[in-house]
Amino acid sequence: MRRISVLGATGSVGQSTLDLIARRPGEFDVEALTGANNVALLADQARRLGARLAVTACDDRYHELRDHLAGSGIEVAAGGEAVKEAAQRPADWTMSAIVGAAGLVPGVEILRRGGVLALANKETLVAAGPLVMATARQNGAVILPVDSEHSAIFQALRGESVRDVERLVLTASGGAFRDWPLDSLHQATVEEASSHPNWAMGQRITIDSASMFNKALEVIEAHELFGLPPEAIEVLIHPESLVHALVGFRDGALMAHLGAPDMRHAIGFALNYPIREPLPVARLDLAAVGQLTFRPPDPERYPALALARRVMEEGGLSGPVFNAAKEAALDAFLAGAIGFTDMAPVVTRTLDRMSGDSGLPRLSPDDAVPSLEDVLEADRLARLRAGEIVVGMMR
Numbered sequence: 001m002r003r004i005s006v007l008g009a010t011g012s013v014g015q016s017t018l019d020l021i022a023r024r025p026g027e028f029d030v031e032a033l034t035g036a037n038n039v040a041l042l043a044d045q046a047r048r049l050g051a052r053l054a055v056t057a058c059d060d061r062y063h064e065l066r067d068h069l070a071g072s073g074i075e076v077a078a079g080g081e082a083v084k085e086a087a088q089r090p091a092d093w094t095m096s097a098i099v100g101a102a103g104l105v106p107g108v109e110i111l112r113r114g115g116v117l118a119l120a121n122k123e124t125l126v127a128a129g130p131l132v133m134a135t136a137r138q139n140g141a142v143i144l145p146v147d148s149e150h151s152a153i154f155q156a157l158r159g160e161s162v163r164d165v166e167r168l169v170l171t172a173s174g175g176a177f178r179d180w181p182l183d184s185l186h187q188a189t190v191e192e193a194s195s196h197p198n199w200a201m202g203q204r205i206t207i208d209s210a211s212m213f214n215k216a217l218e219v220i221e222a223h224e225l226f227g228l229p230p231e232a233i234e235v236l237i238h239p240e241s242l243v244h245a246l247v248g249f250r251d252g253a254l255m256a257h258l259g260a261p262d263m264r265h266a267i268g269f270a271l272n273y274p275i276r277e278p279l280p281v282a283r284l285d286l287a288a289v290g291q292l293t294f295r296p297p298d299p300e301r302y303p304a305l306a307l308a309r310r311v312m313e314e315g316g317l318s319g320p321v322f323n324a325a326k327e328a329a330l331d332a333f334l335a336g337a338i339g340f341t342d343m344a345p346v347v348t349r350t351l352d353r354m355s356g357d358s359g360l361p362r363l364s365p366d367d368a369v370p371s372l373e374d375v376l377e378a379d380r381l382a383r384l385r386a387g388e389i390v391v392g393m394m395r
């Protein structure tokens with residue numbers, strides 16, 4: 001029996017992960033499941049899968065979770081520290097499907113114990129890529145990418161050497177507003193931004209797909225994971241979402257990964273790695289699909305992409321600042337404080353203000369790997385600054 005834990009079990013990726021686990025009874029021994037607000041679902045999952053530990057990230061939901069699990073013998077805990085402890089528990093395979101920067105500390109804990117980390121939480125790499133990769137190396141830990149584009153690249157690279165790679169091409173659906181007239185984007189509502197043309201995902205990543213902040217995060221994620229320079233990572237709009245990514249080699253060969261838009265493919269590949277097992281995903285009928293289309297992203301429609309380039313060039317603590325400012329801008333959009341097209345300016349201004357911020361931890365020029373403390377401080381300050389910028393824009 002393989003011992004596994006799933007962090008963020010109640011979310012979109014978490015539920016897909018448990019779906020795959022539940023289909024193979026007797027193969028997996030579930031150590032810990034974590035969630036946040038949705039404690040009824042978390043308790044139900046823990047009972048169904050016979051987990052040893054269930055943790056809600058929300059301190060104030062402890063009693064509710066305990067009541068749901070009364071008499072089950074399942075251990076119950078609450079709060080950020082308890083999520084971190086769940087990550088520290090020994091397991092053969094751990095999924096990090098928490099949304100946002102909250103995934104960083106638990107992710108690092110999994111790597112510190114030398115674990116196998118199936119990583120859906122891209123924010124971990126955007127905020128602290130150099131630290132995360134170094135921690136994995138030092139502890140003999142393994143990172144298996146679960147973001148579909150990165151899983152596609154990882155699969156195309158099997159048996160290949162990264163030295164032979166000339167470029168990576170990440171595809172993007174273009175999101176909810178890819179065909180909207182540019183001058184109407186500022187009116188886009190939260191509801192409109194929350195519907196994705198091809199993928200069923202959590203609300204935050206769906207809105208990030210509409211703004212292309214999701215692809216901006218993914219470009220940085222690819223840069224950190226595969227170690228390619230920023231100019232070797234391209235983005236292509238591909239409205240069908242069937243080609244997930246392409247790897248271009250120095251002999252001109254371009255290897256594409258195709259599949260139905262179903263996260264259970266990337267999750268299942270990581271779960272079964274290094275072997276391939278049958279997965280309950282739809283098979284592509286290319287004759288029925290007929291044609292695949294591609295076009296370059298319009299920089300005016302998707303200003304987030306240029307911000308990713310800037311972050312990779314600046315390095316230092318701009319990764320955590322970018323991620324936190326993006327999360328704060330999204331919170332403000334969700335709260336109705338700013339419009340859809342105000343998110344990118346909030347992030348730009350936060351980056352501008354913080355590049356000369358005296359409160360930011362000072363890194364020496366050869367400090368290529370910022371510490372976890374520095375990253376968390378940069379995250380905290382960026383949320384504060386972004387909040388001030390939002391208030392300024394509301395006036």
Ligand code: NAD
Pocket residue numbers: 007008009010011012013014034035036037038057083096097098099100102103120121122123146147148199200201202203204205263
């Ligand atoms: P989601 O919102 O559906 O689920 C998020 C999970 O994190 C939930 O279990 C929630 O309870 C938990 N959570 C929320 N706040 C938390 C906190 N402060 N501390 C601990 N746990 C917390 O999100 P999702 O769409 O499943 O995405 C999860 C991650 O995977 C994100 O980083 C996302 O970018 C990435 N991802 C998702 C998809 C997808 O198809 N949904 C695809 C690729 C990558």
Ligand code: MG
Pocket residue numbers: 147148149218
């Ligand atoms: Mg993706």
